[in-house]
Amino acid sequence: MMNRRSAIALALGTGMGAIQGCRRDGKLSATQEDPKMAPPKKEREGQNLVPVEVDASLEIRTIAGLRPFRSPGFVVKREERNGKTLVHNYGHGGGGMTLSWGSSELAARLAEDVSGKECAVVGGGVMGLSTARLLQLRGAKVTIYSKTLPPHTTSNVAGAQWWPFSVFDDNRRTPEFGVQYVEAANISYRYFQGLVGPKWGVRWLPNYYLSDDPPVNGWIAGPGGVLHDLQVGFHDFGPGEHVFPAAYARRFHTMMIEPATYLAELLGEIQEAGGRIVVRDFAAAEEVLGLPEGIIFNCTGLGAGALFGDAELVPIKGQLSFLIPQPAVDYNLLTSWTYMFPRSDGIVLGGTYEKGKWDTVPDDGMRKRIIESQRRLFEGMRKIQAEG
Numbered sequence: 093m094m095n096r097r098s099a100i101a102l103a104l105g106t107g108m109g110a111i112q113g114c115r116r117d118g119k120l121s122a123t124q125e126d127p128k129m130a131p132p133k134k135e136r137e138g139q140n141l142v143p144v145e146v147d148a149s150l151e152i153r154t155i156a157g158l159r160p161f162r163s164p165g166f167v168v169k170r171e172e173r174n175g176k177t178l179v180h181n182y183g184h185g186g187g188g189m190t191l192s193w194g195s196s197e198l199a200a201r202l203a204e205d206v207s208g209k210e211c212a213v214v215g216g217g218v219m220g221l222s223t224a225r226l227l228q229l230r231g232a233k234v235t236i237y238s239k240t241l242p243p244h245t246t247s248n249v250a251g252a253q254w255w256p257f258s259v260f261d262d263n264r265r266t267p268e269f270g271v272q273y274v275e276a277a278n279i280s281y282r283y284f285q286g287l288v289g290p291k292w293g294v295r296w297l298p299n300y301y302l303s304d305d306p307p308v309n310g311w312i313a314g315p316g317g318v319l320h321d322l323q324v325g326f327h328d329f330g331p332g333e334h335v336f337p338a339a340y341a342r343r344f345h346t347m348m349i350e351p352a353t354y355l356a357e358l359l360g361e362i363q364e365a366g367g368r369i370v371v372r373d374f375a376a377a378e379e380v381l382g383l384p385e386g387i388i389f390n391c392t393g394l395g396a397g398a399l400f401g402d403a404e405l406v407p408i409k410g411q412l413s414f415l416i417p418q419p420a421v422d423y424n425l426l427t428s429w430t431y432m433f434p435r436s437d438g439i440v441l442g443g444t445y446e447k448g449k450w451d452t453v454p455d456d457g458m459r460k461r462i463i464e465s466q467r468r469l470f471e472g473m474r475k476i477q478a479e480g
């Protein structure tokens with residue numbers, strides 16, 4: 093690709109190759125004899141990306157939500173209680189939007205043949221809705237019981253980049269959980285691809301992860317990682333090879349989900365297919381087990397801790413500030429502690445991680461820090477792009 097400097101040189105009739113091809117002894121170099129052989133100057137990655145306009149005056153809202161995190165990972169499990177089949181599907185931390193179809197598919201499989209049977213799904217976030225839809229597609233008659241529904245769920249607060257990040261602690265990962273995680277991620281990855289487009293609010297975008305040290309490859313990501321095949325267009329750019337104000341930039345493409353569009357569409361589809369909705373707040377497991385349906389799915393997210401006595405379930409508070417939408421921005425940018433996701437309902441600047449915090453009140457100091465750090469990031473990017 094041509095950059096601004098080589099375009100000017102060509103316009104002046106002095107191709108960069110010809111200038112570089114001059115030899116001290118006055119003889120013609122190979123590149124002077126044949127300008128086509130001149131090695132083209134490599135454009136920096138991101139030269140044509142549009143930097144975000146970051147200014148406190150462009151902010152439209154700041155929100156916070158609680159990720160339902162379990163150190164050993166999310167629960168997909170079947171048990172028989174009080175003559176009922178109870179299937180758990182909760183605790184997906186910072187990756188619940190991503191894992192929703194896959195985890196719900198694993199949960200639905202545990203119930204075996206549900207065709208023609210009445211099923212209850214407790215919870216109206218992404219996990220409850222995905223489970224409900226998959227059960228309908230297996231011929232079940234589904235009722236969703238939930239305290240809240242979209243747009244008033246944690247799922248509506250999500251970023252929501254397709255990537256199963258912050259889902260478990262690596263030192264607690266068992267081999268069984270590892271298999272469940274990889275299977276859920278792969279099923280979900282395929283399923284979401286069928287929903288790409290404006291109707292569902294799902295699209296593909298490049299992601300750039302910035303770091304001052306060379307990127308680290310772990311169990312999940314990078315060459316050799318269990319999900320590396322899902323990092324499409326993967327490439328690591330070193331110092332001087334990209335336009336971002338950091339030494340290293342790791343790029344791969346993923347899907348982005350617009351929660352407001354996506355969850356409303358999914359809820360609508362379930363209702364159109366005959367799904368019933370009952371708004372109800374359950375105070376105890378006995379109330380859940382008292383439902384008339386014989387097969388019950390527990391998709392209560394963070395609520396499962398109190399309902400079913402799971403002491404491993406803890407909140408990780410995350411805060412997001414939104415700037416006015418900027419449709420020309422078409423990439424995600426992530427640093428070690430903050431990110432930028434361009435959505436149709438605003439430029440999302442986030443996403444903090446505060447373990448054990450139960451309140452959903454946005455912190456004003458944090459809001460200012462996020463916006464200021466993003467302002468500096470894009471100012472730096474603009475400067476490097478201007479250098480060409």
Ligand SMILES: Cc1cc2nc3c(=O)[nH]c(=O)nc-3n(C[C@H](O)[C@H](O)[C@H](O)COP(=O)(O)OP(=O)(O)OC[C@H]3O[C@@H](n4cnc5c(N)ncnc54)[C@H](O)[C@@H]3O)c2cc1C
Nearest residue numbers: 157188189190216217219239240247251253374393395410
């Ligand atoms: C700031 C932030 C950013 C995030 N970014 C991403 C991201 O980029 N990518 C990603 O994949 N994930 C992301 N997540 C994580 C994702 O939002 C969660 O993992 C996901 O929403 C969990 O879905 P869920 O359906 O289990 O829970 P929820 O959406 O919380 O739904 C639980 C449902 O159960 C109901 N319920 C609970 N208790 C009861 C009860 N006692 N009685 C009746 N009903 C009950 C609730 O009312 C609710 O309807 C983010 C989360 C936050 C907070």
